[in-house]
Amino acid sequence: MRTKSFLALACLGLALSTTAASADTLAAKELRALAPGRYNVDIMGGMISMIVTLYPNGRIAGVAKGQKDSGTWQVRGTQMCIAWSKWLGGSNHCSALDDQGDKLRGSSFTIKHI
Structure with missing residues (x-):
C-alpha cells in the first residue's frame, strides 16, 4: 500500500507540473513528434523513475x-x-516541456528518450 501511495504522489507531481513558456519550450508540432517513442521519466529529482511509451x-x-x-x-x-x-x-x-539538449524538462520531472 505504501508503494501505491508513493507512486500516486509521484504521478501527481508529474501530471500537475507546469512550466512557464520559454524560448526552449516545445511547440505543438514538436510535442506531437515525440510519438512513437519510449522514454525514461524521472520524477522529483529521480525519486521515482517511470518508463513511458507514447x-x-x-x-x-x-x-x-x-x-x-x-x-x-x-x-x-x-x-x-x-x-x-x-x-x-x-x-x-497538462504540462509544457522545455528542451534541455539530451532531455526534456517539466517543473518537477525530466524526460529522456530511450
Missing part, C-alpha cells in the same frame, strides 16, 4: 515501481496533456 494514436502506457497503467495523451497549445486510466483517477493534466 503512441501516435494518442495512447500512452507506463510502468513505475512494478505498477502498470495506460491512458491517453494529446497536445493543447504548447502543453502535453495526459490522462491515465488508473493513476490520478483518470483526470487530465
Whole structure:
C-alpha cells in the first residue's frame, strides 16, 4: 500500500507540473513528434523513475515501481496533456516541456528518450 501511495504522489507531481513558456519550450508540432517513442521519466529529482511509451494514436502506457497503467495523451497549445486510466483517477493534466539538449524538462520531472 505504501508503494501505491508513493507512486500516486509521484504521478501527481508529474501530471500537475507546469512550466512557464520559454524560448526552449516545445511547440505543438514538436510535442506531437515525440510519438512513437519510449522514454525514461524521472520524477522529483529521480525519486521515482517511470518508463513511458507514447503512441501516435494518442495512447500512452507506463510502468513505475512494478505498477502498470495506460491512458491517453494529446497536445493543447504548447502543453502535453495526459490522462491515465488508473493513476490520478483518470483526470487530465497538462504540462509544457522545455528542451534541455539530451532531455526534456517539466517543473518537477525530466524526460529522456530511450
